[in-house]
Amino acid sequence: MSQTSGIPGAHALVAKGVTKRFKTGRSHIEVLKAVDFDALHGDVTMVMGPSGSGKSTLVATLSGLLKPDEGSVSAMGEDLWKLRPGQIDRFRLDHCGFIFQGFNLFGALSALQQVTIILKYKGFAPAEARARAEIALAEVGLSKRMHQRPSELSGGEKQRVAIARALAKEPHLLFADEPTSALDGENGQIVIQLLQRAAKSHGAAVICVTHDPRLEAYADRIIHIEDGRILDDRRTTPGPGAAKTPELIGA
Numbered sequence: 001m002s003q004t005s006g007i008p009g010a011h012a013l014v015a016k017g018v019t020k021r022f023k024t025g026r027s028h029i030e031v032l033k034a035v036d037f038d039a040l041h042g043d044v045t046m047v048m049g050p051s052g053s054g055k056s057t058l059v060a061t062l063s064g065l066l067k068p069d070e071g072s073v074s075a076m077g078e079d080l081w082k083l084r085p086g087q088i089d090r091f092r093l094d095h096c097g098f099i100f101q102g103f104n105l106f107g108a109l110s111a112l113q114q115v116t117i118i119l120k121y122k123g124f125a126p127a128e129a130r131a132r133a134e135i136a137l138a139e140v141g142l143s144k145r146m147h148q149r150p151s152e153l154s155g156g157e158k159q160r161v162a163i164a165r166a167l168a169k170e171p172h173l174l175f176a177d178e179p180t181s182a183l184d185g186e187n188g189q190i191v192i193q194l195l196q197r198a199a200k201s202h203g204a205a206v207i208c209v210t211h212d213p214r215l216e217a218y219a220d221r222i223i224h225i226e227d228g229r230i231l232d233d234r235r236t237t238p239g240p241g242a243a244k245t246p247e248l249i250g251a
């Protein structure tokens with residue numbers, strides 16, 4: 001977890017003209033309307049908008065989970081939707097971390113096993129996978145809770161396991177869809193600070209969907225989406241390329 005996984009300020013992802021329609025009965029509803037989007041390494045990019053505005057659909061098209069009807073997504077230099085399905089799966093495994101509102105943990109596995117299994121799947125030898133998993137769990141403050149299963153963990157702890165699992169493989173792109181909405185204010189703050197650390201210390205491009213206005217303070221950039229269109233795109237910090245922190249210069 002110590003290496004920087006992207007050059008701060010460089011583009012991790014560029015999407016152009018992304019359009020997505022869903023069939024409902026005989027008609028189609030256009031959920032994304034020619035959306036242009038980009039995200040930089042080292043930035044926390046917050047996507048905000050009302051329920052039903054297309055936030056989750058956007059994240060799914062950007063992360064290789066849902067094919068858009070039109071438009072392109074270039075991520076880590078790959079034209080994502082030109083790849084074969086198996087290559088897209090590999091791309092997600094190699095480059096993407098995911099954090100969801102519902103934690104998406106395996107009920108039967110301990111915190112340590114949740115993280116280790118992903119690293120083994122990615123190709124690490126068992127001992128190396130376990131060592132990396134322990135480091136990732138320590139980084140989210142869960143060293144003492146590693147052997148607990150989800151049913152024995154609080155909501156905040158579960159989300160921290162999910163973050164450790166996402167960060168352990170040092171993703172270039174970290175997607176979070178409403179990661180704090182099942183948490184109280186204090187745990188929500190811990191979670192967003194961990195996402196911020198992923199951007200600042202590891203150079204990940206963090207794309208975080210939320211409608212929680214308390215999180216705005218942690219964003220480098222805030223993008224407002226409504227009815228499948230981007231209404232506003234505002235940078236709130238000087239930018240990862242412009243203002244290097246001592247930590248990043250020393251990395």
Ligand SMILES: Nc1ncnc2c1ncn2[C@@H]1O[C@H](COP(=O)(O)OP(=O)(O)O)[C@@H](O)[C@H]1O
Nearest residue numbers: 022023031049050051052053054055056057058
């Ligand atoms: N698989 C689907 N089939 C049909 N309609 C869908 C599907 N997924 C999402 N939608 C619709 O697309 C719109 C946007 O959904 P979503 O991206 O989940 O919004 P948000 O995450 O901003 O709440 C909603 O009106 C939703 O009902």
Ligand SMILES: [Mg+2]
Nearest residue numbers: 055056057177
């Ligand atoms: Mg959603």
